[in-house]
Amino acid sequence: MPVRRTVMGRLRRSSVRSRSTAAAVVVVAVAMALGAAVLLLLLQRALITGVSDTADARSTEVVGQVGAEGLKGLSAELAETTRQSQLVQVLDVSGRVVASSSSRVDTQPLTALRPAPGVIERSEVGRMPLLDEDGYLIVAQGAGYGAQRYVVVVASSVQTQHETVTTVTKYLLVGFPVLLVVVGVAGWFLAGQALGPVERIRRRVQGIGAGDLSERVPVPPTQDEIAKLATTMNEMLDRLQAGQATQRRFVADASHELRSPLATLTAALEVAEADQSGAAWRELSQLMAAETSRMGRLVEDLLLLAKADDAGLRMHRTDVDLDDLVEAEIQRLRGSTPGLTVVGDVHPVRVSGDPARLSQLIRNLVDNAARAAHSTVRLTASAAGGSAVLTVEDDGDGIPEADRQRVFERFVRLDSSRARSSGGSGLGLSIVQEITKAHRGSITLTPRAGGGTKATVTLPMDWSIASLS
Secondary structure (H helix, E strand, O other), X not given: OHHHHHHHHHHHHOOHHHHHHHHHHHHHHHHHHHHHHHHHHHHHHHHHHHHHHHHHHHHHHHHHHHHHXXXXXXXXXXXXXXXXXXXXXXXXXXXXXXXXXXXXXXXXXXXXXOOOEOOEEEEEEEEOHHHOOOEEEEEEEEEEEOOEEEEEEEEEEOHHHHHHHHHHHHHHHHHHHHHHHHHHHHHHHHHHHHHHHHHHHHHHHHHOOOOOOOOOOOOOOOOOXXXXXXXXXXXXXXXXXXXXXXXXXXXXXXXXXXXXXXXXXXXXXXXXHHOOOOHHHHHHHHHHHHHHHHHHHHHHHHHHHHHHHHHOOOOOOEEEEHHHHXXXXXXXXXXXXOOOEEEEEXXXXXXXXXXXXXXXXXXXXXXXXXXXXXOXXXXXXXXXXXXXXXXXXXXXXXXXXHHOOHHHOOOOOOOHHHOHHHXXXXXXXHHHXXXXXXXXXXXXXXXXXXOOEEEEEEEEOOOOOOOOO
16 A cells, blocks of 8 residues: 555656656556457357357268268277367267277277267367366267167367467567557657647736736647647736736826825925914815815725625625615716706615615716716616616717716716716726626617717616625
């Protein structure tokens, strides 16, 4: 057992090329051993069957001769007509040898078999000390001449057959190692050829650093598993490169967004510190409070998106009257934006979800529409086919078709109506999309009839999610 463990341990630590070659040699060796055993067995059986058939024919011939002519001149006839590899005896009912083909067998019977006339019996191949240690096959057949009963015995040597099997075995023993060496060399070469692309892929991947993900691994011109592996690795590198670029852009945009309110706060503090009367502080306090609030909202949004990227948003599931949340946003928007016409078409609809997150979703859509609108924002909420449908429309300039998916990316602004000065950070629609996904819903942006944009959120009225707490 320790030796076996040592061998198995070395095989596990060896290269794929070595293991493949060893496996090929072992499989071929086992197959050749089984094949050789079957070959030798079949060869021996075929040779012995041939000897047995010849002995049967000879015994039938002698039986016919005894039945026709009796024993007169039989010994001389047997000596002349019997082949060198055979011995023939004719025994009487007492077992005495009455005729034979050779003086070597004219005294003692070769077998104890005594079949009745017309019956053939055989003995197994064995060693016969009386016959110079040769192996013989014994066939005994009953015969009759008038009232006399005899037994014809034919002993056929199988020495030639044994020598044939021995010769074949020697050739196989000599050829096995040679063939296994050829298989080992061929297996080593072919495994190296097959694993060559893998090694080239490994060297290329080893040379790709985290700072530069633009390189790609070579794809073999074949259509095999290695080519698929190389293609998959290149696709993975594409995703890593895209993720790295997104991360860098995210950090840069976040730093840029935070720099603006920090610069405003720093300038305000410098002005307030230089003013000994305190009037500047009173004038700048509102500005500083607004910038602090803005920076706080930005940090909260960044934390929310970071949680969504990490493990998904965690929701506190409960029954939510979506129409109440929409009505609250309508009232808030009317109170905070006097010059804006806010139209509501709200019907009772209840969903299963997180009320705080759904309220944030509606508010982000409403604020986005209010910044883009020229004069009117329209909100609707209704139930349709087992889903709650929320729409928020504005009569602004609209979003070009090529940008309707890009606006869901982080820190994306399309025009001045969504500029930083108007309060937008470029994270609102990203947060809306994450909250919608967490509720197993969908959101689409389409053109509004008459100009503007229509945002449609579809939420299932009942859903389950494993991450709910």
